Amino acid sequence: MSHIKTSMLAAALIAAAFSGAPARADGDPVKGKATFLAVGCFECHGRSGQGGRMNYPAPPLAQLQLPPESLAAFLREGRNDMPPYVASQVSDADVADIHAFLQTLPGPTDPKKIPLLAR
Numbered sequence: 001m002s003h004i005k006t007s008m009l010a011a012a013l014i015a016a017a018f019s020g021a022p023a024r025a026d027g028d029p030v031k032g033k034a035t036f037l038a039v040g041c042f043e044c045h046g047r048s049g050q051g052g053r054m055n056y057p058a059p060p061l062a063q064l065q066l067p068p069e070s071l072a073a074f075l076r077e078g079r080n081d082m083p084p085y086v087a088s089q090v091s092d093a094d095v096a097d098i099h100a101f102l103q104t105l106p107g108p109t110d111p112k113k114i115p116l117l118a119r
């Protein structure tokens with residue numbers, strides 16, 4: 001009898017851990033890149049997270065300073081021209097992956113590192 005209770009408790013704990021689990025800090029940057037392209041982040045923020053200038057003045061996202069849970073919270077709300085993404089569109093796991101991808105992007109190049117411009 002007690003082993004049944006134990007396994008039910010374990011199942012409940014596992015269910016609790018997975019439902020509404022906060023975005024993980026250990027996202028997969030390869031999946032994150034695919035999601036970033038698939039769900040359209042790149043349309044406004046650029047493929048390299050360099051930020052947009054054409055239709056929307058979307059800020060650069062390379063080396064984003066927000067922690068993953070803040071990124072998830074921000075995405076759920078949106079702001080001004082930044083559309084909200086609900087969890088059925090971009091899950092918390094997807095957000096963790098996108099976050100990991102953004103950390104791999106180098107951000108702007110120092111002009112002195114361009115050989116022609118180096119002096």
Ligand code: HEC
Binds near residue numbers: 056
């Ligand atoms: C339709 C254009 C558009 C799309 C698509 C879009 N964004 Fe944005 N995003 C914006 C704009 C514009 C802002 C600036 C909002 C403001 O502060 O007024 C912004 C702001 C942000 C910020 C805040 C950056 C900061 O430094 O304050 C983050 C993070 C972000 N977007 C991530 C994403 C991610 C991740 C996706 C894809 C899931 C995405 N955005 C899709 C336009 C877009």
